[in-house]
Amino acid sequence: MQFQLTTDFIATIEQLIANKDGHALRELLKEYHFADVAELLEELNSDEATYLIKLLKSKITSEALMELDEDLRERILENLTPTEIAQELEELDTDDAADIIAELDDKTQKEVIDKIIDEEHAADIVELLNYDEDTAGALMAKELVQVKETWTVAGCVREMRRQAENVTRVHSIYVTNREGKLTGRLSLKDLLTASEKTKISEIFIPKVDYVTVHTDNEEVARIMQKYDLEAIPVVDENGVLVGRITIDDIVDFIKEEAEKDYQMAAGISQDVEADDSIIALTRARLPWLFLGLLGGVGAAAIMGGFEEVLNNHAILLLFTPLIAAMAGNVGVQSSAIIVQGLANDDVKGSIGNRLIKEMLLAALNGAALATVLFFFIWGWKGTIDYGLSISVSLFVVIIVAGIIGTFIPLFLHKRGIDPAIATGPFITTSNDIFGILIYLYIAKLILGI
CATH class of the missing domain: 3.10.580.10 (CBS-domain)
Structure with a gap:
């Protein structure tokens, strides 16, 4: 039967912990998988979780520790002595043990390593800690x-x-x-x-x-x-x-990288979770939101330069949000495909060839959308000039947005920078600005203003 964590079960565990009934807790939890124990620990406060870690066998609790959220694990480790931490690490493979000990300060690391009875195991952990992060040496296990x-x-x-x-x-x-x-x-x-x-x-x-x-x-x-x-x-x-x-190690790495890329693409500059503090979440989100603010100010400044055109041709103002939205959407689509291809090593050939392909794709999509928009404006306003100026602008904007969305992640990748930072707010903001500038300039030319 699959384990299900209910409120009644949690309440029972909390009551037994409050009563310090270690025997009953051992009997109740002795058949549970370490992943189930980890799920239970996540629902307890750090003091209650620490009590269970100290109570249960290290063979179970060591693996449960690896499943925990980093913040909770950090709080639990702070409540354990170096000897107690060493007992947990002795039950883990060297790669997992190194991951846990890396979260400790230098002084505690040395104390814990000194308490590990198996000298070979301790030496292997120290070896793994010496490799650069994000390399195979730091990710590997010595057991084979x-x-x-x-x-x-x-x-x-x-x-x-x-x-x-x-x-x-x-x-x-x-x-x-x-x-x-x-x-x-x-x-x-x-x-x-x-x-x-x-x-x-x-x-x-x-x-x-x-x-x-x-x-x-x-x-x-x-x-x-x-x-x-x-x-x-x-x-x-x-x-x-x-x-x-x-x-299992590489799946964990891929999951962590995917989470970071997803957050970066959404405009979050740090690795955060929903349960983090308001201050931590604000620090992670505010930089990209500030970029969006600058982009909005830039777009407003550009529109201010065309104030006379917009006053005399109010219909252009009505379609400004559409142009900006289409520019942002096309840019994000293009960059997302490139970022995904780079992650999967599917992007081959030169940047020039990729840009030409994206330009042709954008031209095809732009032509289709611009045609629909032209007939809509013509039917609505009964004038070809407005329909032509707005639809041609949309066509050019889509092509430019596709090129920008393709070039930036490829350029960043070539320079050794994570291309995920190109998606989301960065591409959207840049294409909003370029899109509005191109839109108003082309409209001005075609309308002969």
Whole structure:
């Protein structure tokens, strides 16, 4: 039966915590999955959540900690001693342990590492902390199963049994030479069907996809997606096998990047959540809103320069919101497609070719929309001049907006800047300004004002 967190269940847990009834809490929660425990912890205050973390077995609570919102986890960790944190980290794979310990201040980090009983585990965590963020080295886990190409099948099986005790899931068996350099992978089927005296060098598969410790996380995600990998080995500068990245780690990374890009595209400059404080949400939103304000002021200034035209031809003023909206919409559509293509590595060729394609697409769409608008204005006002001036303006504005929406993210990508910042308010604001300027200027030319 699927776990469902009800208000009655939460109330029961809170009452047991208030009564300090540890025995009843252990009995009630002993069969629950760590993800269910994490969901429960999210509904409790930090003191209640800390009580449960201290009460339950670290095998469950360590994994539950990884599922928690960062803010709640930070508050819980502040209530734990270095020894208690070390006990949680000892139950986690090195990559997850490194993620948690990275959230602590330097002094607490050192105290916690000193309290970890398994010295090899502690050393592995420290190694991961030394890699640059957003690289394969920082994302990988040290736990894996590796065998030497010089071993026999019998010796290989014995060694694999020993190594597997420290590995949560065995996705692949990696083969290395005497120096520890990655040379291939081993098929479980080949291992089981081969003679016990057969050398691993005779049955392993030399072709294996891998990344280095300095490979960017986005590149790791692209490789794993392209080749449909559940795990990928990581090597150092000398080709020595040092870790592996599993699919769950890369999915978490992709999710985080998608959330950041979505927020950036919506005009939020920091990584925030709905439950964050009003001050934090204001800091994240205000910069882009200020950009929108500047854009509006710029558009008003441009319209002020055409004040006489607008006073004498009020119909132009009526269609100003339409022109601005179409410019913003086309720009956002174009940039969104490019950003998505860049993220999926689907955008090939030169910027020039991409701009030409987008210009032709925008011209086709613009022609269709401008034709409809022309006949609408002609039928409404009974004059060709207004219909022609407004519809031609719309046609040109759509082409320009498409080019801007395509060029800016491509340009930013070439310069190593996240192209997601080009979408949303940035493109909308810039196209609003250019759209209104083009609209009023073309209208003025065609009407002979």
